[in-house]
Amino acid sequence: MMRTVVAGILEREGRVLVGQRARPAWAAGQWEFPGGKVEGGETLAEALAREWREELGAEVEVWGEVYRRELDTPAGAFTLVALRVHLLAGEPRPLEHRALAWVAPADLTRLPLLASNVPIAAALTAPA
Template identity: 50%
Template sequence: MPHQAPNLIVVAGALIHDAALLVAQRARPPELAGLWELPGGKVASGETDAAALARELREELGIEVAVGGRLGGDVALSGTTTLRAYLVTRLDGDLHPVEHRALRWVRVDELQDLPWVPADTAWLPQLAALLK
């Protein structure tokens, strides 16, 4: 029987403050560099989605967050990788890009103008509704 790779979960956080959404510009890999995304990362073995997202945002942005409800549905990145987004609230820390080229706050009228990482576009309708 062929060995099946375990499903990898990648989590992303939607941080909204004063009717603006925090987005991060990717530095790598080359095919995604320069595109914008909701920041996050991979869920480690034995880790919950919420714990992974809090850890990733601490590592990537220097902030502590509370992870809230899901945003939209799962997005399949590949046959074995699933992307999930959650609403997050900043509790502490000063935002700074550690692994990204840049961070910026965008308002609802700027969402459609950004060059997004393709997978994250699935959540634009929900994000737009939250920002209105």
């Protein structure tokens, strides 16, 4: 069974939230859309809400899917799914990230994004 990783897209005033990874060493300093692994028995929405609670101290409601792709990386194969989230309670805080930033989608490519997250940034700026 292929692992699934979820990433959350939170928008506010034309900007999206990204977090700077603190670990593992190969990813430290790179930016990502916050999320994490789907555990056994969880839906994508449950996993993403749990990850945001654990990593950002924020309660979110998960909305629609933005992006999905199967990836083969040095860490193994997995499916990456990006979903829009809506903030219900709590202001996101960097509990597990070095820093958080609100970035206009067009400016995301100026950051050192995790390679797996680059196409998500492209999907956010693609014409509807």
